[in-house]
Amino acid sequence: xxxxATPAAAALTSEQSARAVGALRDTLGADVVVLPAEFAGRKHxxxxxxxxxxxxxxxxxxxxxxxxxxxxxCHQYGQPVVTQGGLTGLAGGACILGGEVALTLERMNxxxxxxxVGAAMTVLAGTPLQTVQEAADAAGFMFPLDxxxxxxxxxxxxxATNAGGNRVIRYGMMREQVLxxxxxxxxxxxxxxxxxxxxxxxxxxxxxxxIGSEGTLAIITRAVLRLRPKPHAVSTAWCGLPNYDxxxxxxxxxxxxxxxGVSAFEVMWPxxxxxxxxxLHELRAPLEGRxxxxxxxxxxxxxxxxxxxxxxxxxxxxxxxxxxxDAALASSEADAAAFWAIRDAPGEYPRLIPGRVSFDVSFSIxxxxxxxxxxxxxxxxxxxxxxxxxxxxxxxxxxxxVVHEPxxxxxxxxxxxxxxxxVTGEMGGSVSAEHGIGxxxxxxxxxxxxxxxxxxxxxxxxxxxxxxxxxxxxLIPP
Amino acid sequence: xxxxATPAAAALTSEQSARAVGALRDTLGADVVVLPAEFAGRKHxxxxxxxxxxxxxxxxxxxxxxxxxxxxxCHQYGQPVVTQGGLTGLAGGACILGGEVALTLERMNxxxxxxxVGAAMTVLAGTPLQTVQEAADAAGFMFPLDxxxxxxxxxxxxxATNAGGNRVIRYGMMREQVLxxxxxxxxxxxxxxxxxxxxxxxxxxxxxxxIGSEGTLAIITRAVLRLRPKPHAVSTAWCGLPNYDxxxxxxxxxxxxxxxGVSAFEVMWPxxxxxxxxxLHELRAPLEGRxxxxxxxxxxxxxxxxxxxxxxxxxxxxxxxxxxxDAALASSEADAAAFWAIRDAPGEYPRLIPGRVSFDVSFSIxxxxxxxxxxxxxxxxxxxxxxxxxxxxxxxxxxxxVVHEPxxxxxxxxxxxxxxxxVTGEMGGSVSAEHGIGxxxxxxxxxxxxxxxxxxxxxxxxxxxxxxxxxxxxLIPP
Numbered sequence: 001x002x003x004x005a006t007p008a009a010a011a012l013t014s015e016q017s018a019r020a021v022g023a024l025r026d027t028l029g030a031d032v033v034v035l036p037a038e039f040a041g042r043k044h045x046x047x048x049x050x051x052x053x054x055x056x057x058x059x060x061x062x063x064x065x066x067x068x069x070x071x072x073x074c075h076q077y078g079q080p081v082v083t084q085g086g087l088t089g090l091a092g093g094a095c096i097l098g099g100e101v102a103l104t105l106e107r108m109n110x111x112x113x114x115x116x117v118g119a120a121m122t123v124l125a126g127t128p129l130q131t132v133q134e135a136a137d138a139a140g141f142m143f144p145l146d147x148x149x150x151x152x153x154x155x156x157x158x159x160a161t162n163a164g165g166n167r168v169i170r171y172g173m174m175r176e177q178v179l180x181x182x183x184x185x186x187x188x189x190x191x192x193x194x195x196x197x198x199x200x201x202x203x204x205x206x207x208x209x210x211i212g213s214e215g216t217l218a219i220i221t222r223a224v225l226r227l228r229p230k231p232h233a234v235s236t237a238w239c240g241l242p243n244y245d246x247x248x249x250x251x252x253x254x255x256x257x258x259x260x261g262v263s264a265f266e267v268m269w270p271x272x273x274x275x276x277x278x279x280l281h282e283l284r285a286p287l288e289g290r291x292x293x294x295x296x297x298x299x300x301x302x303x304x305x306x307x308x309x310x311x312x313x314x315x316x317x318x319x320x321x322x323x324x325x326d327a328a329l330a331s332s333e334a335d336a337a338a339f340w341a342i343r344d345a346p347g348e349y350p351r352l353i354p355g356r357v358s359f360d361v362s363f364s365i366x367x368x369x370x371x372x373x374x375x376x377x378x379x380x381x382x383x384x385x386x387x388x389x390x391x392x393x394x395x396x397x398x399x400x401x402v403v404h405e406p407x408x409x410x411x412x413x414x415x416x417x418x419x420x421x422x423v424t425g426e427m428g429g430s431v432s433a434e435h436g437i438g439x440x441x442x443x444x445x446x447x448x449x450x451x452x453x454x455x456x457x458x459x460x461x462x463x464x465x466x467x468x469x470x471x472x473x474x475l476i477p478p
Numbered sequence: 479x480x481x482x483a484t485p486a487a488a489a490l491t492s493e494q495s496a497r498a499v500g501a502l503r504d505t506l507g508a509d510v511v512v513l514p515a516e517f518a519g520r521k522h523x524x525x526x527x528x529x530x531x532x533x534x535x536x537x538x539x540x541x542x543x544x545x546x547x548x549x550x551x552c553h554q555y556g557q558p559v560v561t562q563g564g565l566t567g568l569a570g571g572a573c574i575l576g577g578e579v580a581l582t583l584e585r586m587n588x589x590x591x592x593x594x595v596g597a598a599m600t601v602l603a604g605t606p607l608q609t610v611q612e613a614a615d616a617a618g619f620m621f622p623l624d625x626x627x628x629x630x631x632x633x634x635x636x637x638a639t640n641a642g643g644n645r646v647i648r649y650g651m652m653r654e655q656v657l658x659x660x661x662x663x664x665x666x667x668x669x670x671x672x673x674x675x676x677x678x679x680x681x682x683x684x685x686x687x688x689i690g691s692e693g694t695l696a697i698i699t700r701a702v703l704r705l706r707p708k709p710h711a712v713s714t715a716w717c718g719l720p721n722y723d724x725x726x727x728x729x730x731x732x733x734x735x736x737x738x739g740v741s742a743f744e745v746m747w748p749x750x751x752x753x754x755x756x757x758l759h760e761l762r763a764p765l766e767g768r769x770x771x772x773x774x775x776x777x778x779x780x781x782x783x784x785x786x787x788x789x790x791x792x793x794x795x796x797x798x799x800x801x802x803x804d805a806a807l808a809s810s811e812a813d814a815a816a817f818w819a820i821r822d823a824p825g826e827y828p829r830l831i832p833g834r835v836s837f838d839v840s841f842s843i844x845x846x847x848x849x850x851x852x853x854x855x856x857x858x859x860x861x862x863x864x865x866x867x868x869x870x871x872x873x874x875x876x877x878x879x880v881v882h883e884p885x886x887x888x889x890x891x892x893x894x895x896x897x898x899x900x901v902t903g904e905m906g907g908s909v910s911a912e913h914g915i916g917x918x919x920x921x922x923x924x925x926x927x928x929x930x931x932x933x934x935x936x937x938x939x940x941x942x943x944x945x946x947x948x949x950x951x952x953l954i955p956p
Contacts, residue, residue, distance in 0.1 A: 117726045118843040118875075119733075140734075162679050173677065175686075176654070189930040196842035198874035199651065199911040201640050201690055202926045203953060204935045208653075208686035212679055229734035248595045255597075256707040259737045259781040303737040306784045364674035365596040396676035397596075433677040448680045452667040456942060457682045463941030464934060475681060 012078060012099060014056075020077035021057040021101065024070060032066055034058040043087065044102060047149070050092030050439055055082065055102035062107050064182060064190060064221040070103060071219065071469075072188030080472050083215040085157030086128065088149035090360070091438025093161065093214045097473050105156050108221060114139045119227040120179055120196045125156030125220050132225065141227035144171035148347055156220045162212035164434030169395030170263040170300070171228065173434070175211045179226050183210050183218035186465035194224050209460070214436050215471040217464050231300035233260070235311035236330040238339045239318075240291030244369035246323050247293050251365070251394060253318065259310050260301025262395060266343045268294040269372065269390040276345035276389075279352055283342055286328040295394075296343050298336075343391070346400070353387065355408060357416045359401040361424045362433035368392070368399055374423045375401055379416065398433040421447055437475045445477055490556060490577060492534075498555035499535040499579065502548060510544055512536040521565065522580060525627070528570030528917055533560065533580035540585045542660060542668060542699040548581060549697065549947075550666030558947050561693040563635030564606065566627035568838070569916025571639065571692045575951050583634050586699060592617045597705040598657055598674045603634030603698045610703065619705035622649035626825055634698045640690035642912030647873030648741040648778070649706065651912070653689045657704050661688050661696035664943035672702050687938070692914050693949040695942050709778035711738070713789035714808040716817045717796075718769030722847035724801045725771050729843070729872060731796065737788050738779025740873060744821045746772040747850060747868040754823035754867075757830055761820055764806040773872075774821050776814075821869070824878070831865065833886060835894045837879040839902045840911035846870070846877055852901045853879055857894065876911040899925055915953045923955055 012020065025033040035057055045052040059081075061067045074081050080100045087094055096102060105126030112122040116139055123132060130150040136143035147153060147165045157163075159181060163174045171177065182192035191206060210218045241247050247267055254262045273294050277283050301307045311329075318324040330336040349356060363371045372390050379388055383405055392399035403416050424431055425447035432441050432448070446454065457476055461468070490498065503511040514532055523530040537559075539545045552559050558578045565572055574580060583604030590600040594617055601610060608628040614621035625631060625643045635641075637659060641652045649655070660670035669684060688696045719725050725745060732740045751772050755761050779785045789807075796802040808814040827834060841849045850868050857866055861883055870877035881894050902909055903925035910919050910926070924932065935954055939946070 115842065115844050117730070118845075119730070120842070162683075164677050164679075168677060172654075173679075175683070176650075185930070185934065189933070191928065191931045191934055193906065193926075193928060193931075195906060195908070195926075196844075196875070197840040197908045197911065199642050199646060199840045199871070199876045200908040200926070201642075201651075201910045201912055201914045202908055202923060203690075203915060203931075204695075204938055205640075205653070205686045205690055206931060206934055208683045209938075212681075212683055217682075229730075229739075232734075252595070252597070252707075256710075257780050259779055259784060261707075261780075301737050302735050302739075303784075303788050306737060306788055310781050310784055362675040362677045364593065364598070366593050366674075367596075393677070397674070398677045428671065428673060430673070430675045430678040430680055432679045433675065434679055436679045437681060445680060448671075448673075448678070450669065450671060452663070453669045453671075453681070453684060455667070456663065456669055456684055459941040460682055460687075460938060463937040 016077065017056045017079060017099060020074065020079035023073050023077060024057065024059065024101070027069060027073060028059070028066060032060055032062070034060060044084070044096050046087045046089040046092060046094050048090045048092045048438070048440055050095045052095035053098040055096045055100055057101045059101055059103040060107050061103065064184065067103070067184045067219055067221055068188045068190055071184050071186060074101070074469055075187045075467065078467055078469070080469050082471050083160070083219045085126065085154035085160065086149065086152040088153040089157065089161060089438060090435040091432070091440045093436055093438030093471070093474050095439060103219065105154060111135050115196065116140065118196050121225045121227055122194055122222065123155055123225060124222055125154065125159070127155050129153050129155060129158060136227050137230065140230060142230045143177065143225060144228055145174055145177050148344070155223055155225070159211050159220050159223060160213065160215050161436040164398065166264050166266065166393060168393060169265055170261055175208055177226050178207065178211065179224040181207050181210060181220050182222040183220045185218050186467065186469050191218070194222060196224055212436070214438060214475045216461060216475045217470060219470070229302070231302065233301050233304035233307045234336065235299045235307055236336040236339055237297045237315055238286035238328045239295045239297060239324045240287050240289070240326040241293040241295060241323070242325050243292055247295060247369070247394065248365065249323050250295060250318060253323065254297060254314065257314055258299045260299045260307055262297070263300040264296060264298035265393065265395040266296040267392055267394040268343065272389040272391045273342070275387060276342060280345055280348060283345065284338055286339055287326045289326065291325055296339050349402065353402065353404045356402050356404040357413045359420050360433050360435045361399050361401070361420065361429050361431060362397040363399065363427055363429040365394065365397050367427050367429070368394060368397055371423055371427050371429060372399060375420050378419045378423070379403055382419065439474055442477050494555065495534045495557060495577060498552065498557035501551050501555060502535065502537065502579070505547060505551060506537070506544060510538055510540070512538060522562070522574050524565045524567040524570060524572050526568045526570045526918055528573045530573035531576040533574045533578055535579045537579055537581040538585050539581065542662065545581070545662045545697050545699050546666045546668055549662050549664060552579070552947055553665045553945065556945055556947070558950050560949050561638070561697045563604065563632035563638065564627065564630040566631040567635065567639060567916060568913040569910070569918045571914055571916030571949070571952050573917060581697065583632060589613050590700070593674065594618065596674050599703045599705055600672055600700065601633055601703060602700055603632065603637070605633050607631050607633060607636060614705050615708065618708060620708045621655065621703060622706050623652055623655050633701055633703070637689050637698050637701060638691065638693050639914040642876065644742050644744065644871060646871060647743055648739055653686055655704050656685065656689065657702040659685050659688060659698050660700040661698045663696050664945065664947050669696070672700060674702055692916060692953045694939060694953045695948060697948070707780070709780065711779050711782035711785045712814065713777045713785055714814040714817055715775045715793055716764035716806045717773045717775060717802045718765050718767070718804040719771040719773060719801070720803050721770055725773060725847070725872065726843065727801050728773060728796060731801065732775060732792065735792055736777045738777045738785055740775065741778040742774060742776035743871065743873040744774040745870055745872040746821065750867040750869045751820070753865060754820060758823055758826060761823065762816055764817055765804045767804070769803055774817050827880065831880065831882045834880050834882040835891045837898050838911050838913045839877050839879070839898065839907050839909060840875040841877065841905055841907040843872065843875050845905050845907070846872060846875055849901055849905050849907060850877060853898050856897050856901070857881055860897065917952055920955050
């Protein structure tokens with residue numbers, strides 16, 4: 001569609017902002033609305049290291065009503081708002097550009113109820129992911145979303161960014177873990193009835209529209225999460241494979257033949273494997289020799305004995321048919337943890353490769369191998385000595401690429417990005433598989449979205465937030 | 479949010495419509511744009527028996543470009559459009575109110591490609607569901623959506639209504655079966671790049687906004703469908719249970735303990751069971767005696783031998799612990815088909831109970847038992863001799879209720895609806911679990927959606943279809 005309604009950037013003078021903050025504080029009180037002098041030193045940047053200004057005030061609501069009241073006042077005064085969760089984002093979506101108030105969900109932290117018959121949990125949006133995981137476990141269920149930031153990130157942030165992680169292949173993204181959300185719109189009205197129905201076709205899917213909108217359409221205040229049966233058996237193997245066709249064959253065969261399906265299928269290219277084993281001495285090589293690809297295969301299920309036998313039979317078949325060149329089966333939790341430690345090595349990047357350029361892209365599963373080849377070849381041609389690490393969740397097409405060379409000038413990062421995003425654009429991939437757009441990927445969003453799609457996004461934004469109060473300047477390119 | 483922008487009903491004079499149709503025919507030709515005299519006798523009502531007028535013209539596009547051109551012209555002339563698929567809907571969403579052109583996807587029928595590595599199929603929106611199921615099967619996969627209307631309904635209609643069916647408990651609704659959609663918006667612009675990524679966080683989820691919007695936001699022209707591994711083993715049992723707690727216990731235990739999970743969990747109340755066995759003589763009772771509830775339990779998996787053993791072990795445990803009072807295990811496909819025939823008996827309703835009043839509601843799984851009790855008690859108090867049939871897909875909270883008494887006057891149906899929708903409203907249920915709102919449920923939508931949600935829906939509608947050209951008068955109450 002044609003762009004008829006680009007939301008205007010809302011910019012208040014400092015006097016106007018002061019009046020808005022004054023009205024907020026008068027109505028909600030000094031406990032909820034805190035002034036800059038009172039929160040000096042507080043961090044407002046996320047894990048992406050995107051620079052952040054200080055907000056003109058910090059709102060710390062305790063209830064949905066507080067949020068609704070705050071937005072009514074902001075709407076009246078034209079005061080822009082940035083919602084903050086655990087500040088663990090990787091795209092700069094929660095940083096302050098200047099002139100906004102910050103609204104943190106940190107006090108809306110807690111589990112309201114667990115429905116063990118309906119397998120549903122109602123939580124406040126500021127609840128950390130790990131708290132939810134532990135409460136689900138204690139109630140005899142699993143909450144499957146899992147990320148490295150689990151201790152700090154919040155359910156509201158997971159929803160705002162439609163978080164992914166390692167188990168998407170089996171359980172889906174965050175949007176698949178949610179039955180309903182409650183949210184406050186830009187004018188302070190509250191939508192979402194915290195309903196628990198799995199089947200509910202009653203008009204537009206506002207829930208999915210708000211999920212992944214990165215704080216630009218609403219402030220999510222509560223959610224009904226869907227709980228899953230707790231797995232009683234985990235089978236894990238580390239596999240070496242001879243070529244990319246073997247990798248996709250293994251994926252398909254595992255999905256079709258493992259009784260409990262595939263709960264993780266993590267692919268690592270040899271450059272990644274060699275690098276992390278060389279640099280992290282606590283890691284042990286699961287296999288002898290070197291392979292063209294490494295796969296961490298996991299299957300989570302209900303029936304320990306039968307599952308273990310089926311998993312072993314499957315691996316034996318794959319070895320015999322040459323799909324797998326070599327494999328190590330985890331015979332204990334410690335074995336499995338040692339395999340996962342190799343895949344989780346990126347947690348050490350800040351120490352090992354502080355100046356890295358990182359990518360979170362995705363492709364059709366068919367294209368992932370070729371996409372990785374093209375990126376690596378073009379990067380290598382230009383920077384022959386660069387460290388290039390490639391790995392990803394192949395089952396959902398998600399590829400992580402990390403590029404680094406010591407002593408690169410600051411001008412190199414944009415050149416590296418041009419190479420990788422260039423391949424992403426030409427192969428119809430996504431410039432953001434799971435981290436979102438925020439501020440960091442605004443410039444490349446058009447590689448994955450057509451002008452008509454961007455126009456439709458702007459029209460929806462203008463419809464639900466006509467004054468552009470919610471997280472202005474993020475997600476939607478100007 | 480406040481209602482600031484209710485889409486106006488677009489009403490053209492017959493002269494204005496004639497000009498619009500003339501422009502459509504001049505541009506797209508007489509092959510694509512057909513006049514009333516040329517389609518006399520063609521049906522425009524769906525399976526809900528909602529009365530339908532004739533459209534002022536019938537557009538039969540062969541390509542997305544045809545659809546885009548048609549919408550550009552309709553946009554220019556203010557001509558409203560009703561999109562039609564297989565006309566198997568149950569809510570009157572595709573019927574003609576008067577003055578619209580009908581746009582049928584019947585010529586956009588076919589599978590464009592199957593990606594066996596990425597497990598994805600690209601199809602035209604007019605392709606029948608059964609064609610997709612058969613093509614997936616031939617390629618070694620399964621397309622899990624399944625409905626009684628499979629031979630006639632189209633993928634576009636399944637998307638427009640977010641179709642459900644029997645396998646939602648395991649595979650989700652139609653929106654979970656789709657990687658991307660291509661669609662034409664009201665102004666003729668085309669959105670959706672037919673991308674195959676499972677992880678793709680690049681802005682607002684337009685795909686899910688269009689899915690389930692019942693033709694009011696866009697015309698879906700193509701889709702990339704997600705294929706699933708083909709199951710190699712099916713275990714089926716018919717169970718009699720002593721009370722509703724036992725039903726929910728069986729559901730939870732089956733989900734947690736069956737290695738391949740639960741692919742169907744169909745619950746039938748004894749009134750339903752007695753009625754269909756009495757009236758359909760080809761049905762055989764799987765168990766002796768009468769039970770408080772009947773459950774058809776199915777588990778689809780990868781490993782025939784181990785799965786059968788695990789399924790039998792599970793049933794034995796449930797019998798021993800008293801959760802199940804009695805059970806029959808299908809030992810052949812014929813046995814399983816005989817069990818399913820009892821659940822599929824509603825296909826005979828048009829013959830058996832032509833004047834019935836039917837409901838497709840959903841509740842939290844916890845509430846389904848109580849909701850059914852309340853409905854039945856209140857209906858029985860008012861109409862002691864009515865036939866009341868209750869059954870549903872418990873795993874997703876979906877309850878079907880059918881009420882009938884011979885020789886009811888036409889005024890009774892609204893009274894029956896008041897009872898059942900009253901219970902639905904007071905228990906926070908959904909007035910439409912899977913059939914959609916269309917025209918038939920416009921009046922009760924407000925029982926499941928708050929005024930703020932309806933206002934947000936209207937704002938989105940006005941943003942994407944400001945002239946209210948697409949299926950006006952449906953889905954959104956005036």
